[in-house]
Amino acid sequence: MPVDERERGGAVSFLELDSFIDLPKELEDDLIEIGGRLPAWSVEGTFLARSTIERYRTELDSAPLFLDVKDRLLPQLGEAAGGYAVVRLRNIAQALGIGNQFLRLATAILTEVATPFQPFRRWPLWKEIGTNLHANPGLSTGTGYNAFHMDLVNVTQPPDYTTLLCVRPDPLGAGASILSDARAAVSRLTPSDRALLADAAYSYGSFFDLSDVGEEYKPFPVLDGEPEDLGFVRFTAKMLSESGLDEAHAHVAKELADQMVAEHVSFTLQRGDVLVVNQHRVVHGREPLGGGQRDIAPEDRRLLLQLFLCGAGTTGQAVT
Structure with missing residues (x-):
């Protein structure tokens, strides 16, 4: 069953860690002022330019209380904590609206985690995820259940972090974000099941117009054998429908999916919330949107913006 971590008590676990970071009013006031003076960003290839990162960090350093937020955010994203934060x-x-000033500020904050970059060159740094009534309901832009997955599962060097900024929640109050600790789910499987997941037997998606994410990985193993800070649990529920998957590998992947569903968190992002997910540990998805989407004007439907982050030890630039 889904668990709202803010309502559950008892021993500390992935489900119960305080991953929601509220800012004190004094810091909010400082950041509003900073957001009004941040310059437009520049990119070098697909990565946020070093000069932009340095300027943004200098501005954030002028807010005395921001260090406290950074000191909470980075450990919370680590392997020893929840692996995600809002x-x-x-x-x-x-105060600022969600326009250029706000996006520059959000980008500045995220540079403290890792380097923003554009693996999809055909889209801007912040990629829109809107609500398309004609899309497959299970896709990120659809209206149905978007099952657990990691982003860019089929590349050799996926983004280390994926981030989602809520511009508009579903006006009908649905579409909650769901997250699950993929490594904990793997640990609940038998050794023989884990051995099957280490086979390069899985495939999903295409490789088109991508940059700085390595090469196409097809087929790929779910468990790559790398240390947790470098490797991934390469999982997307959509790979279960790929043709050519034999019964044994399909069964164990379904078992892993069931384990992810059995222990997960669920919460609804509100306007201005920024969700950061460590892809080395956590998979994400979405509950169905509310019925009656056709009665909502397109400009009022749920809208998120997505930004990818590349950390140290991966291709291209890295945060120092």
């Missing part, structure tokens, strides 16, 4: 910038979004 930075609540709602009041700042109310």
Whole structure:
């Protein structure tokens, strides 16, 4: 069953860690001022330019309380903690709107985690994930259940972090984000099951117009044998429908999916919330949107923006 971590008590676990970071009013006021003066970003190839990162960090350093937020955010994303965090910038979004000023500020904050980059060159740094009534309901832009997955599962060097900024929640109150600790789910499987998941037997998606994510990985193993800070649990529920998957490998992948569903968190992002997910540990998805989407004007339907982050030890530039 889904668990809202903010309501569950008892011993600390992935489900119960305080991953929601609220900002004190004094810091919000400082960040609103900073957001008003941040310059437009520049990119070098697909990566946010070093000069932009340095300028943004200098501005953030002028807010004395921001260090406290950074000191909470980075450990929370680490392997020893929850592997995800939600930075609540709602009041700042109310003050600045979610336009260029807000996006520069959100980008500046995320440079403290890793380097923003554009693996899809055909899309901007912040990629829109809107609501398309004609899309496959299970896709990120669809209206149905978007099952657990990691982004860019079929490349040799996926983004280390994926981030989602809520511009508009579903007006019908549905579409909650869901997250699960993929490594904990793997640990609940038998050794023989884990051995099958280490086989390069799985495939999903195409490799088209991508940059700085290595090469196409097809077929790929779910468990790559790398240390947790470097490797991934390469999983997307959509690979279960790929043709050519034999019964044994399909069965164990379904068992892993069931384990992810059995222990997961669920929460609804609000305008200005920024969700950061460590892809080395956590998979994500979405509950169905509310019925009656056709009665909502397109400009009022759920809208998220997505940004990818590349950390140290991966291709291209890295945060120092």
